[in-house]
Amino acid sequence: MLSPTISKMNTISVICFNFNIIFLIVLLLFVSLSSQLGSKVEELPGFEGPLPFELETGYIGLGERDDDMQVFYYFIKSENDPAKDPLLLWLTGGPGCSSFSGLAFQIGPFAFKTEKYDGNVPNLVLRPQSWTKVSSIIFVDLPLGTGFSYAKNLTANRNDWKLVHHTHQFLRKWLIDHPEFLSNDFYMGGDSYSGIAGPAIVQEISKGNEIGLQPPINLQGYLLGNPLTTRKEKNEQIPFAHGMGLISDELYESLKRNCKEEYINVDFRNELCLRDLNYYDECLSGIDPYNILYRYCKDDSTKKHEGPWIRSLTQKFDSSLNSPLTEWDTRCQTYHFFLATQWANDQSVRKSLHIREGTKGKWERCWKSDFEEEISSSFVFHVNLSAKGYRSLIYSGDHDASIPFMSTQAWIRALNYSIVEDWRPWLLENQVAGYTRRYSNQMTFATVKGSGHTASQDKPDEGYAMFSRWIASKPL
Structure with a gap:
């Protein structure tokens, strides 16, 4: 005959075993239901x-x-x-x-x-x-x-x-x-x-x-x-540009002297620093900041989607993904972004990807508006x-x-x-x-x-x- 202690332990083991079984059944049931969320392409x-x-x-x-x-x-x-x-x-x-x-x-x-x-x-x-x-x-x-x-x-x-x-x-x-x-x-x-x-x-x-x-x-x-x-990355952008030969020694030294190596929070009354920064922007106006070896493309629509920490280094770009196709150059890195937009907005693609109808209008690769940093x-x-x-x-x-x-x-x-x-x-x-x-x-x-x-x-x-x-x- 089993002692009361052993009997109690066996009862607890059975309860725990049953609980685990119930938990696994619930989990499998949930997985079975939730797996409908994912679809194989x-x-x-x-x-x-x-x-x-x-x-x-x-x-x-x-x-x-x-x-x-x-x-x-x-x-x-x-x-x-x-x-x-x-x-x-x-x-x-x-x-x-x-x-x-x-x-x-x-x-x-x-x-x-x-x-x-x-x-x-x-x-x-x-x-x-x-x-x-x-x-x-x-x-x-x-x-x-x-x-x-x-x-x-x-x-x-x-x-x-x-x-x-x-x-x-x-x-x-x-x-x-x-x-x-x-x-x-x-x-x-x-x-x-x-x-x-x-x-x-x-x-x-x-x-x-x-x-x-x-x-x-x-x-x-x-x-x-x-x-x-x-x-604070912009404070290293200027030394980088100097090291890569994009600006002269004289401009670099003047920037360091007049801006005191602070290029983000610039005093608007510091005319010498602002003058040097404008000259710096001119020197890099024909350079793609994302890769200085890239072909420079004026219709690079992606730059308008980036935050001010990058925009400050670049010129303002006015073109958009709605630019005439003749303006797109296949040699530009961003040409593939244009292709992606055409691809993702095709109804046959959306059907293959199992996109829910009526949930999304035009697909855009980047959408920065109203994002709070x-x-x-x-x-x-x-x-x-x-x-x-x-x-x-x-x-x-x-x-x-x-x-x-x-x-x-x-x-x-x-x-x-x-x-x-x-x-x-x-x-x-x-x-x-x-x-x-x-x-x-x-x-x-x-x-x-x-x-x-x-x-x-x-x-x-x-x-x-x-x-x-x-x-x-x-x-x-």
């Missing part, structure tokens, strides 16, 4: 034949009611081993640029074919250097109103902190819908303006794990390309994340004049961590692909030689080599 207009990779699109609702806030995403499974490979969530900058930019122009498995637009659906080609060769990637349209995401009250949901909270909420809900990825290593990734929100998102995910938010996220680290961080600097988040020991990769295209590698190096130095591997070249096919350095806070800094603001777009082979080595915890 078999074919894409402009691409010949079935897709040679697994693409899923869908919406995740964040509001109390389904139609309050709907975040659209593209999910591509790793082409290697999705059960074991890392999971990456990619957020494009802007603020307010669709992460379709990351998918189609930078790190995804397809790109637009460079050819004159003839009125038909633009053609797509495979990108062999896709980061999905070694990781599964979620490309998310946030902030709300960006890409195909929509909400009832957009104005109230378009600021830095809402972007942070929404991305965090999206990820946990997405993982409930995709429980097979709960055990995969997770990394947050982004570039440009995502340097502001990205580290804050990682910190919020970390804190959520600590207080037991469900489901748990297997957070390992983050990576950022040419990231806006302190909003609340976070003055993301430096403090890097401090906090470094203390927690998360891995990080910070990389810079070394020909970007908008967020120069010098400004990124400056805030990394300010973290005050010791160097564990000093400055050295990293190689691809026995050629220097850039330079790198590692720090004791598990942070790796790297440059990508000859690339600009979106390094993997300019140098896809080098970008893939850098990412695939780092994500596998191998030396660059």
